[in-house]
Every structure is written in C-alpha cells, then in structure tokens.
Amino acid sequence: MARCGSKACWFGLGMALGAVVGGACAMLVRTATQERVLRQRDAPMVPSDATADQALTVDATDVVEYRGFVIHVFCHALGMGRFKALCDIWESGAVVLEGGGPPTTHVTAEESRSAAIAWARQWVQRNG
Known part of the structure; x- marks a missing residue:
C-alpha cells in the first residue's frame, strides 16, 4: 500500500474516497426511484382483447x-x-x-x- 505522509496526500485520498461513496449513493437512489416508478398501483394493464375497453x-x-x-x-x-x-x-x-x-x-x-x-x-x- 502506498504511504501518505503529507496533508495534501490525505486530502486527495479523502476526495477520491468521497467521490466513490457519493457515486455509489447516487446510483442507489436512482435505482430505488426507478423501481418505485415501475411499481405504480393504478398503471393500466393491457387487456387480452385490445378493443374491450x-x-x-x-x-x-x-x-x-x-x-x-x-x-x-x-x-x-x-x-x-x-x-x-x-x-x-x-x-x-x-x-x-x-x-x-x-x-x-x-x-x-x-x-x-x-x-x-x-x-x-x-x-x-x-x-x-
């Protein structure tokens, strides 16, 4: 593992780790929102006879x-x-x-x- 001896190195490492965690959180939120949209309760279903309704x-x-x-x-x-x-x-x-x-x-x-x-x-x- 690389050694970090300066404050700039630790700062850069913290920024990189923050970007990774932030991206993962954004991906989770986006996936949860898409699933919620797909599960609408009153979304019309396609009837077996398209002219029936x-x-x-x-x-x-x-x-x-x-x-x-x-x-x-x-x-x-x-x-x-x-x-x-x-x-x-x-x-x-x-x-x-x-x-x-x-x-x-x-x-x-x-x-x-x-x-x-x-x-x-x-x-x-x-x-x-």
Missing part, C-alpha cells in the same frame, strides 16, 4: 344534469375487474371541476359509474 375510455360513458350542473362521467378499465370513473362538472358551459371522482376502484364499470355520479352530486351539494 375502448368504449370505456373514448367518450363520456354518461352525462347527468343535477341542480343546473352537467356531470360528464368517464370510466377507465385499469385491468381485469378494476374500473375507475372520473367526472368533469360543468356549469353554464364552463368546467368547474375536471377529473374529480372517488378515490376507489370497482369491480364493474357500472359500479364505478354509479359511485362517480354519487360523488359528483355530493360535490355539487357542497360547492354548488
């Missing part, structure tokens, strides 16, 4: 009028037996809430749609 994601699956507001409900298939509905709420031709909805998923598109409509009606009662 197109009707659920292209247009509003339901439009409801409630207390002068228009509620547009959009159902999304997240995977086998998992549906989530979001809604846009309009008043006088302007969007007052975009992409709101209950934070849960449902087994059927109909359950998801019903839950989103109930959630939107409550929102209108509180904020309308």
Whole structure:
C-alpha cells in the first residue's frame, strides 16, 4: 500500500474516497426511484382483447344534469375487474371541476359509474 505522509496526500485520498461513496449513493437512489416508478398501483394493464375497453375510455360513458350542473362521467378499465370513473362538472358551459371522482376502484364499470355520479352530486351539494 502506498504511504501518505503529507496533508495534501490525505486530502486527495479523502476526495477520491468521497467521490466513490457519493457515486455509489447516487446510483442507489436512482435505482430505488426507478423501481418505485415501475411499481405504480393504478398503471393500466393491457387487456387480452385490445378493443374491450375502448368504449370505456373514448367518450363520456354518461352525462347527468343535477341542480343546473352537467356531470360528464368517464370510466377507465385499469385491468381485469378494476374500473375507475372520473367526472368533469360543468356549469353554464364552463368546467368547474375536471377529473374529480372517488378515490376507489370497482369491480364493474357500472359500479364505478354509479359511485362517480354519487360523488359528483355530493360535490355539487357542497360547492354548488
């Protein structure tokens, strides 16, 4: 092993060791962040029939009028037996809430749609 007799030598050795440890820490953080991004819970899965969920994601699956507001409900298939509905709420031709909805998923598109409509009606009662 090489001998270090001066302060400059020890300083250089400390800098090199710090760079190695810092690089290793940065690599660990980057790997952990990439793994977390890959494990998103609500990431859509590809259905076995690619056209099976197109009707659920292209247009509003339901439009409801409630207390002068228009509620547009959009159902999304997240995977086998998992549906989530979001809604846009309009008043006088302007969007007052975009992409709101209950934070849960449902087994059927109909359950998801019903839950989103109930959630939107409550929102209108509180904020309308």
